[in-house]
Amino acid sequence: MNKVIKIENGTKQGVLNFLEHLITTDKISGVLTLRKINEKGICDYGFISDAKELKFADPFAPVMPINAAQTLSSLTPTTKPIAAIIKPCELRGFVERVKRVQGSMKNVLLISYTCGGVLPLNTFQGDGSEKIIADYYNAISKGETPGSIRPTCKACEYFVPMMADITIPLLGNSESESECSLIMNSEFAIQISKEFQCEIITSELDSKIIDKVLAVRISEKEKLYNKTKVTKDGLDELVNIFGKCVGCHGCSRVCPICYCVMCDFESHNFDYNIEIFETELEQKGALRLPPDTVFFQIGRLAHMSFSCVGCGQCEDVCPANIPVATIFKKVGEATAGLFDYIPGKDLEEAIPVMIFKEEEFEEIGK
Amino acid sequence: MDETKFTPKIVGFLCNWCTYAAADLAGSSKTEISPLFSVIRVMCSSRIDHNLLLTTFFNGADGILIAGCHPGDCHYDKGNYYARRRYALLKNVMDTLKLEPERLELSWVSASEGKRYADVVNEFSKKIEQLGPNPIKKSSVF
Numbered sequence: 001m002n003k004v005i006k007i008e009n010g011t012k013q014g015v016l017n018f019l020e021h022l023i024t025t026d027k028i029s030g031v032l033t034l035r036k037i038n039e040k041g042i043c044d045y046g047f048i049s050d051a052k053e054l055k056f057a058d059p060f061a062p063v064m065p066i067n068a069a070q071t072l073s074s075l076t077p078t079t080k081p082i083a084a085i086i087k088p089c090e091l092r093g094f095v096e097r098v099k100r101v102q103g104s105m106k107n108v109l110l111i112s113y114t115c116g117g118v119l120p121l122n123t124f125q126g127d128g129s130e131k132i133i134a135d136y137y138n139a140i141s142k143g144e145t146p147g148s149i150r151p152t153c154k155a156c157e158y159f160v161p162m163m164a165d166i167t168i169p170l171l172g173n174s175e176s177e178s179e180c181s182l183i184m185n186s187e188f189a190i191q192i193s194k195e196f197q198c199e200i201i202t203s204e205l206d207s208k209i210i211d212k213v214l215a216v217r218i219s220e221k222e223k224l225y226n227k228t229k230v231t232k233d234g235l236d237e238l239v240n241i242f243g244k245c246v247g248c249h250g251c252s253r254v255c256p257i258c259y260c261v262m263c264d265f266e267s268h269n270f271d272y273n274i275e276i277f278e279t280e281l282e283q284k285g286a287l288r289l290p291p292d293t294v295f296f297q298i299g300r301l302a303h304m305s306f307s308c309v310g311c312g313q314c315e316d317v318c319p320a321n322i323p324v325a326t327i328f329k330k331v332g333e334a335t336a337g338l339f340d341y342i343p344g345k346d347l348e349e350a351i352p353v354m355i356f357k358e359e360e361f362e363e364i365g366k
Numbered sequence: 367m368d369e370t371k372f373t374p375k376i377v378g379f380l381c382n383w384c385t386y387a388a389a390d391l392a393g394s395s396k397t398e399i400s401p402l403f404s405v406i407r408v409m410c411s412s413r414i415d416h417n418l419l420l421t422t423f424f425n426g427a428d429g430i431l432i433a434g435c436h437p438g439d440c441h442y443d444k445g446n447y448y449a450r451r452r453y454a455l456l457k458n459v460m461d462t463l464k465l466e467p468e469r470l471e472l473s474w475v476s477a478s479e480g481k482r483y484a485d486v487v488n489e490f491s492k493k494i495e496q497l498g499p500n501p502i503k504k505s506s507v508f
């Protein structure tokens with residue numbers, strides 16, 4: 001059971017009232033939130049420091065213009081407290097980045113919510129999006145899984161935030177139009193909201209709703225994985241899928257985990273020169289240009305898949321419609337599973353490649 | 367020579383302090399060792415990263431053997447424990463993607479184990495011979 005702030009307002013308005021209080025009483029210097037940037041409903045992430053600007057905030061919009069973990073990395077460390085209202089997988093991505101010293105959780109009031117998933121960028125902003133978004137909110141208020149969300153969102157088991165200072169029940173909350181609860185998970189959250197005038201009760205997330213959603217998500221995940229031939233047919237299928245890759249590396253640019261400033265795959269290590277061409281041509285008689293179909297992805301999978309939070313951003317931006325996120329999520333589940341690791345669950349849990357146990361994998365090398 | 371017979375090309379990344387010395391020992395005691403085994407000397411098994419291994423595969427190696435000091439005996443104290451984790455990781459990725467993880471192997475061979483070195487190499491070579499050539503080798507799509 002936790003301390004819970006009850007606000008007499010709809011969930012969205014209630015959260016905005018709370019943020020307004022934090023800004024106007026100078027508890028925080030601003031808040032990172034999704035906001036609408038025009039009449040058409042296009043959204044971006046903005047850092048709002050003037051309470052008047054909060055009217056544009058749309059913190060629960062089912063869209064991910066960027067994985068906010070990347071943005072939070074650039075906003076932190078900060079000497080003055082800030083707030084961020086982000087989705088559970090963005091929060092996990094941020095935790096993974098902090099583990100890699102690409103940001104700091106200190107002075108960040110992390111607010112998150114039980115997440116119904118996000119729509120692909122083109123659905124959220126495309127024709128007929130108003131109706132799709134209305135249907136989306138309707139479905140999630142009933143704890144249903146909207147058909148329109150990203151494939152990896154449908155298959156996401158981690159829709160309850162981990163490591164959030166404040167959790168907001170949104171998914172399956174039929175009262176979200178009329179009431180707002182903020183579940184306080186940390187001392188920081190309790191302290192910073194002390195002066196906020198409100199009713200305080202003790203409560204927690206409704207486990208019946210969580211279990212119901214979880215069951216659906218798990219079965220959706222099985223379906224998604226079964227569809228992915230790439231983990232069944234080996235190299236041929238991998239070539240089949242990545243053969244149409246245009247080599248833009250967009251998938252790694254938008255990934256909250258791929259933070260390396262100088263990606264090895266963009267370094268001179270992967271330059272081709274005439275000698276390499278000649279040797280390869282001698283052996284193979286032909287050459288793909290520009291080179292590489294699957295090396296980039298296998299390399300990334302080995303390098304970071306155990307930290308993949310399954311946000312789906314890579315798949316959404318891929319111009320070639322390659323199911324990148326599905327593959328990373330599936331492979332990542334296996335690599336993380338080797339070390340009983342859940343990415344973004346706990347800041348204290350070390351990244352698997354940074355530690356070892358003497359008594360493990362003892363059958364290897366015998 | 368029989369043209370159709372497949373002779374595998376295997377690359378061994380050997381730790382300088384133990385397995386490389388074991389290879390020396392095997393050589394000087396005239397133990398018979400599979401000829402198509404190219405040795406790359408590294409200062410520690412932990413020197414080997416994933417892209418090094420993948421580059422080796424994509425450049426046409428049929429098999430890769432990583433060999434270093436037994437757990438507890440690493441010259442740099444704990445390097446081989448990190449190497450073991452990394453190896454397990456890449457094996458796991460290859461396994462999930464059905465990319466013939468058998469082509470990658472790790473073995474601990476100390477400086478005094480010349481005989482074990484020859485056995486490990488010959489056994490691995492035989493395994494790769496049975497597996498056939500690395501499909502990446504002749505294909506122009508990579």
Ligand code: SF4
Nearest residue numbers: 245246248249251318
């Ligand atoms: S985003 Fe798609 S096309 Fe671009 S590099 Fe990644 S897989 Fe290839």
Ligand code: SF4
Nearest residue numbers: 255308309311312314
């Ligand atoms: S690999 Fe794709 S799904 Fe996984 S964290 Fe990166 S962007 Fe998100």
Ligand code: FES
Nearest residue numbers: 381410434440441
């Ligand atoms: S020095 Fe041999 S494995 Fe580290």
